[in-house]
Amino acid sequence: MPYVNIKITREGGTTPQQKAKLIxxxxxxxxxxxxxxxxxxxxxxxxxxxxxxxVGGLPVEEYRKQAGEKS
Amino acid sequence: MPYVNIKITREGGTTPQQKAKLIxxxxxxxxxxxxxxxxxxxxxxxxxxxxxxxVGGLPVEEYRKQAGEKS
Amino acid sequence: MPYVNIKITREGGTTPQQKAKLIxxxxxxxxxxxxxxxxxxxxxxxxxxxxxxxVGGLPVEEYRKQAGEKS
Amino acid sequence: MPYVNIKITREGGTTPQQKAKLIxxxxxxxxxxxxxxxxxxxxxxxxxxxxxxxVGGLPVEEYRKQAGEKS
Amino acid sequence: MPYVNIKITREGGTTPQQKAKLIxxxxxxxxxxxxxxxxxxxxxxxxxxxxxxxVGGLPVEEYRKQAGEKS
Amino acid sequence: MPYVNIKITREGGTTPQQKAKLIxxxxxxxxxxxxxxxxxxxxxxxxxxxxxxxVGGLPVEEYRKQAGEKS
Numbered sequence: 059m060p061y062v063n064i065k066i067t068r069e070g071g072t073t074p075q076q077k078a079k080l081i082x083x084x085x086x087x088x089x090x091x092x093x094x095x096x097x098x099x100x101x102x103x104x105x106x107x108x109x110x111x112x113v114g115g116l117p118v119e120e121y122r123k124q125a126g127e128k129s
Numbered sequence: 130m131p132y133v134n135i136k137i138t139r140e141g142g143t144t145p146q147q148k149a150k151l152i153x154x155x156x157x158x159x160x161x162x163x164x165x166x167x168x169x170x171x172x173x174x175x176x177x178x179x180x181x182x183x184v185g186g187l188p189v190e191e192y193r194k195q196a197g198e199k200s
Numbered sequence: 201m202p203y204v205n206i207k208i209t210r211e212g213g214t215t216p217q218q219k220a221k222l223i224x225x226x227x228x229x230x231x232x233x234x235x236x237x238x239x240x241x242x243x244x245x246x247x248x249x250x251x252x253x254x255v256g257g258l259p260v261e262e263y264r265k266q267a268g269e270k271s
Numbered sequence: 272m273p274y275v276n277i278k279i280t281r282e283g284g285t286t287p288q289q290k291a292k293l294i295x296x297x298x299x300x301x302x303x304x305x306x307x308x309x310x311x312x313x314x315x316x317x318x319x320x321x322x323x324x325x326v327g328g329l330p331v332e333e334y335r336k337q338a339g340e341k342s
Numbered sequence: 343m344p345y346v347n348i349k350i351t352r353e354g355g356t357t358p359q360q361k362a363k364l365i366x367x368x369x370x371x372x373x374x375x376x377x378x379x380x381x382x383x384x385x386x387x388x389x390x391x392x393x394x395x396x397v398g399g400l401p402v403e404e405y406r407k408q409a410g411e412k413s
Numbered sequence: 414m415p416y417v418n419i420k421i422t423r424e425g426g427t428t429p430q431q432k433a434k435l436i437x438x439x440x441x442x443x444x445x446x447x448x449x450x451x452x453x454x455x456x457x458x459x460x461x462x463x464x465x466x467x468v469g470g471l472p473v474e475e476y477r478k479q480a481g482e483k484s
Contacts, residue, residue, distance in 0.1 A: 083375070111313070
């Protein structure tokens with residue numbers, strides 16, 4: 059019965075294969091740890107535009123620029 | 130004061146009229162069951178891309194293929 | 201495959217029967233409008249403490265006091 | 272550690288600068304009120320299509336038309 | 343930067359250790375698949391009362407009773 | 414029409430007055446930046462138990478212990 063929502067920034071490269079890996083990995087983790095059946099587990103992935111994600115009081119791109127590294 | 134979020138898969142056919150029916154139906158249900166005024170009830174519908182929705186440890190399209198039926 | 205989240209204020213009286221009516225009503229609405237199978241529809245109800253719900257820039261109890269009516 | 276999700280209607284005009292103001296303002300508010308460090312606060316903004324937002328039992332555009340004012 | 347929300351039913355037995363395994367597993371999965379740094383990944387677990395979770399148009403306990411198996 | 418959800422860890426001290434400040438501050442910010450009327454803005458605060466919040470692949474208390482500072 060679990061419902062899992064994964065929010066990630068849209069960085070122009072997250073492939074359907076990577077999303078499938080996330081879906082598989084999270085579902086199997088819930089099966090392994092809490093014995094939740096795979097077919098009763100919903101996973102929803104949201105890709106969020108960079109301008110819509112803030113951290114450090116800044117839009118993430120600006121935050122990364124100031125932090126001088128791709129976090 | 131209720132806030133209701135409805136997440137559905139984007140299957141290329143959910144019309145504005147169908148969304149209006151969902152908004153009307155859920156709002157009236159909350160009025161009928163819990164006496165929540167219509168104008169104090171927010172409904173937000175999210176359409177989720179098929180590759181972003183997982184069930185059975187698989188992206189939903191793959192799950193449906195394996196399950197051999199349109200669920 | 202729909203996932204529906206219903207957030208309502210905790211007003212000390214929402215009964216399991218009322219919640220069952222909300223679950224039934226929303227699920228049947230999704231079946232009727234979008235042909236979503238009942239057993240592939242998740243509904244999650246969140247009851248939110250009054251001090252945790254704001255409207256009009258105020259906690260809801262204060263808002264209602266000022267608005268002079270139970271909204 | 273706070274996570275804040277801001278859902279607003281997509282009205283065709285919310286600029287990156289306005290979003291940056293929301294991110295800055297909410298983050299600084301959490302720092303000021305609860306002493307939450309800026310770099311440990313995530314803000315995610317969701318713009319919702321008008322047909323996907325309901326109030327008063329109606330899609331918001333229809334609601335506004337009937338209410339005769341841009342709410 | 344990911345934010346992951348895991349909603350599970352409160353079945354009276356999910357231990358802090360199991361929750362720690364979910365947090366570890368999901369965070370490491372995001373690191374492995376999308377190279378997301380552990381310390382920039384937030385995980386929030388919500389335990390939902392059984393009467394607040396619906397599936398098949400029924401509260402989950404009733405659904406399980408009718409389905410005759412612990413799903 | 415905005416809906417804002419603020420998730421914070423339950424640290425045993427967030428007072429109703431602090432929550433009222435958050436509600437007031439976020440609502441006024443949305444009025445100022447996007448001209449959203451106060452009485453059409455919903456704010457919902459969720460306090461999350463420490464064992465239910467993960468960062469750095471760890472439950473937040475363990476993360477803070479290892480990081481040697483209250484983040």
